[in-house]
Amino acid sequence: MNTDLISFLKKQSHYIPVGDIEEKLKISRDAIFNDVEALIEQGYSIEFHPYLGVKLIDIPDRLLKHEIREDLNTKIIGRKLSIHDQLSSTNETAWELVEADDDLKDGTVILAESQTRGRGRMGRDWHSAPGLGLWMSVVLKVAMPPDKVAFLTGMASLAVANMLQQFIHLPAEIKWPNDVIIRGRKVCGILVEARSNVPDTFVLGIGLNVNQSRNDFPESLRETATSLRLERPGSRALNRVRVLRPLLFYLERVYDLVRKKKWDKLAKAWSEFVHMGGKHVRLSRAGEEIEGTIVRVHPSDGITLRIDEKEVTIGAESVSNVREIQPPKPETKATESHG
Amino acid sequence: MDIKEIHRLIELMNENDLLELELVEDSKKIRLKKKYDGGPRMIAAPMVAQAGHAAAAAPATHAPASPAAGTIEIKSPMVGTFYRSSSPESPAYVEEGDQVTPESAVCIVEAMKVFNEIKAEVEGTIVAILIENGQTVEYGQPMFLVKPA
Numbered sequence: 001m002n003t004d005l006i007s008f009l010k011k012q013s014h015y016i017p018v019g020d021i022e023e024k025l026k027i028s029r030d031a032i033f034n035d036v037e038a039l040i041e042q043g044y045s046i047e048f049h050p051y052l053g054v055k056l057i058d059i060p061d062r063l064l065k066h067e068i069r070e071d072l073n074t075k076i077i078g079r080k081l082s083i084h085d086q087l088s089s090t091n092e093t094a095w096e097l098v099e100a101d102d103d104l105k106d107g108t109v110i111l112a113e114s115q116t117r118g119r120g121r122m123g124r125d126w127h128s129a130p131g132l133g134l135w136m137s138v139v140l141k142v143a144m145p146p147d148k149v150a151f152l153t154g155m156a157s158l159a160v161a162n163m164l165q166q167f168i169h170l171p172a173e174i175k176w177p178n179d180v181i182i183r184g185r186k187v188c189g190i191l192v193e194a195r196s197n198v199p200d201t202f203v204l205g206i207g208l209n210v211n212q213s214r215n216d217f218p219e220s221l222r223e224t225a226t227s228l229r230l231e232r233p234g235s236r237a238l239n240r241v242r243v244l245r246p247l248l249f250y251l252e253r254v255y256d257l258v259r260k261k262k263w264d265k266l267a268k269a270w271s272e273f274v275h276m277g278g279k280h281v282r283l284s285r286a287g288e289e290i291e292g293t294i295v296r297v298h299p300s301d302g303i304t305l306r307i308d309e310k311e312v313t314i315g316a317e318s319v320s321n322v323r324e325i326q327p328p329k330p331e332t333k334a335t336e337s338h339g
Numbered sequence: 340m341d342i343k344e345i346h347r348l349i350e351l352m353n354e355n356d357l358l359e360l361e362l363v364e365d366s367k368k369i370r371l372k373k374k375y376d377g378g379p380r381m382i383a384a385p386m387v388a389q390a391g392h393a394a395a396a397a398p399a400t401h402a403p404a405s406p407a408a409g410t411i412e413i414k415s416p417m418v419g420t421f422y423r424s425s426s427p428e429s430p431a432y433v434e435e436g437d438q439v440t441p442e443s444a445v446c447i448v449e450a451m452k453v454f455n456e457i458k459a460e461v462e463g464t465i466v467a468i469l470i471e472n473g474q475t476v477e478y479g480q481p482m483f484l485v486k487p488a
Contacts, residue, residue, distance in 0.1 A: 146417060150451035177452050195459040196342060197442065198414055286475065300451060317419065317451050 001042060002035040002064050006056070008284055015052035036082045059130070061211075061239045063111050074252040076107035078140060086130075087112040089119050090137035091193055091205040097202055098139055106141035107255070109248065118207060120189055126207045129216050133227070134208040134240055138251065142259055143200040147300060149192075151263060153178040154270045154299030155254035156190045156204055161273040163250040168243065170231050174273040176297060176322050180208075185226035208247070211237045267298050280327035281305070284320045291325065340451050342460050345479065347368070353409060369479050411461050412481035419450030421470045421482060433483070437465045445483055448476060463487040 002259050008025060009016070021032050036054060040046055045058025059067050063083050072078055087093050090110045095103055112135050118126035128135045140152065157178040164172035164180070164187075175181045180188035191205040210225035213235070217225050229237050276294045283290055283303065292305030292312065302315040303322070348371055352360050361370040415421070423431040423446055433445050439459040448455045467484035472478055 146450070149453045165364075192453045194453050194455040194456065196455060197460065198340065202453065311458045 001038060001066075004031070004068075005035050006039065006044070006059075009046070009056035012055070015047075015049055015055040017053035019053075054334065059239065059241060061237075061241065063113060063244075068111075068244055070245075072245060072248060074107070074248055076105075077108070077252040077255060078107060078109045078248040079245045080105045080108040082108065082110045084110070084112045086114050086116065086282040088117040089115055089205075090135055091119050091203050092117075094137040094203040094205075095137055095193070095195065104139060104141075106139065107252075108139040110139075113245075119191055119205060120139065120207075121295070124193075124225070126189055127218060127221060127225075128207060129212060131209045131240075132209070132216055134206065134210060134244055134247070136206050136244075138204045138206070140202045140204055140255065141200060142202070142255075144202070144258075148261075148263060149194075150177075150300040151258055151266055152192045152202055152204060153190050155266060156192070156206060156251070156259050157188075158266065158270045158273065159254045160188050160190075160206065160208065160247065162269075163243075163246050164190065164228070165273075168228060168232075168238070168245045170228065172273070173275050174270065176274060176276065176303065176319070177299075177316065182226055182228075182231045186224055187226050187228065187231070188195075208243070208249075210240050211245055223231060263300075267301075270299055271297055276303075279324050281322050283314070283322040284326050285314050285318045290314070293327070341468045342414070345346055345371075345414055346411075346460070349411065385418050407473065410466060410484040410486050411463065413445060413457070413459060413461065413481055413483040415476040415478065415480045415487060416457070417448055417450045418454070418478050419448040419476060421472070421476045422447040424451065424467075425456075433459075433465050433468075435465055435468060438488075439463060439465060439485065457482075459483075459485065461485050461487060 004025060005021070008021065010125075018029060018032055022029055023028070027035075032054075035287060036046055036048070042064070043062050045057035045060075047055045047057055049055070065081055065083055066208055068078070068081060082093070082097065084093070090112050094108070094110045097108065097110065114130035115126070115128035115135050118128040120126040144152065153307075157174045158182050160180045161172040161174050164170045164182070170182050172187070173181050175186070178190045179186050180190075188206065188208045193203045193205070194201070209225060209230045212227040214222055214230065216227075228243070229235050232238070254266065274297050276297055279294050281292070281294055290305065290307070290312075292307035293313055295304040295306050297303050298316070300316050302313055303319055304313040348360060348362065351357070352371060355447050358373045359371070361368070363423070425432075425447060428445065433439060433443065439445065440462050441458065441460050443459045444455050444456050445465075448457055463485040465483055466486045468482070469484065470480070470482045476482060
């Protein structure tokens with residue numbers, strides 16, 4: 001693939017005559033036609049005008065290394081990319097790379113156009129339709145204090161939610177513990193894994209639904225899952241590369257905070273996306289059901305509830321199954337009024 | 340403290356015929372206790388330990404008694420939730436009687452939203468599974484008993 005030609009075409013704001021390309025890039029007319037055809041075959045959208053010349057309309061919605069790399073000014077995340085058409089699971093491949101190579105680079109990103117056995121938490125399947133989402137894993141080589149490990153999932157959900165809000169202009173929220181939702185439906189799942197025989201190494205799996213339409217989801221997920229496309233005005237599809245680039249950038253920023261142990265800063269930023277303050281919820285703590293109003297949430301400290309005037313904090317590792325419920329009706333006091 | 344260090348402590352106990360060993364290091368404390376095999380016991384006064392060193396207690400019999408078929412414990416390296424398999428539908432990583440190598444995955448311990456696949460780190464046969472699926476495990480809590488190869 002002639003990446004010089006692509007770079008050149010990207011710099012042009014309008015059509016460029018073939019003759020100009022010949023001159024500037026010192027390649028023959030025939031070579032230009034061949035290269036353009038090859039690019040179109042790769043999925044590049046290129047227009048030929050008999051008088052005006054050549055214009056690049058858009059890059060393909062394909063995980064192409066040179067496109068993902070373009071303008072990627074991260075130092076760690078994504079410096080090494082491992083891209084595949086199909087994998088059983090990007091997390092699984094990430095572990096294979098980790099266990100095969102002690103010197104595997106921190107921040108190595110594994111991507112797949114589709115997964116046959118994508119992993120969700122609790123061993124559930126993660127549905128990874130080909131070409132419709134970003135299915136990726138990032139290798140993180142960092143020593144984490146054991147009580148702060150939850151910040152890895154927290155940082156990832158923060159990066160995704162932040163990017164979706166600021167870049168794609170969607171009202172993304174974080175739903176405890178680390179799902180990213182838009183208007184109540186899940187758009188991104190995060191799974192962080194570790195292995196006891198590989199210390200100070202984590203695999204961060206991210207599955208982001210980008211272009212699915214409702215029928216692209218299996219029936220069981222249709223009410224609870226969504227994609228960026230479904231949430232956008234006019235349901236316009238997105239080029240996944242244009243979503244991936246800023247995502248890698250946001251991941252770099254949060255990873256930087258993790259490596260610098262800026263727990264308070266991360267917790268504060270994370271909690272701003274968790275719109276649960278004031279909500280009345282029921283949750284499970286070690287098999288026991290508890291009800292209360294949420295005062296605040298923290299990625300590792302957990303959920304602080306107000307129960308009967310008292311504040312109770314339940315650590316992140318003990319909380320499960322948080323759901324919003326109707327607040328108890330305030331007792332109405334009958335007031336007598338004398339007419 | 341990681342699994343390797345815990346294994347070293349177990350080796351220490353075996354080498355010195357100790358039934359019980361307690362180690363205090365800064366704010367961390369771990370106590371390892373072997374099943375009493377019934378042989379004659381000698382109770383020694385606990386040695387005064389220097390900071391960071393083990394305080395040995397109750398060394399086992401002096402006589403070269405037949406060694407108990409020593410089993411090794413696979414212990415949890417963290418506080419979390421123990422799972423026998425990677426999903427409710429999957430078969431358990433190991434069952435009683437299974438052979439394991441150091442690289443064999445034996446269970447998942449979920450801690451703070453991170454799923455940790457625990458490797459056996461020993462070679463041998465699983466003789467007992469001590470924790471139930473979904474149960475909380477403590478740091479250092481034995482999960483499996485392995486008869487070393």
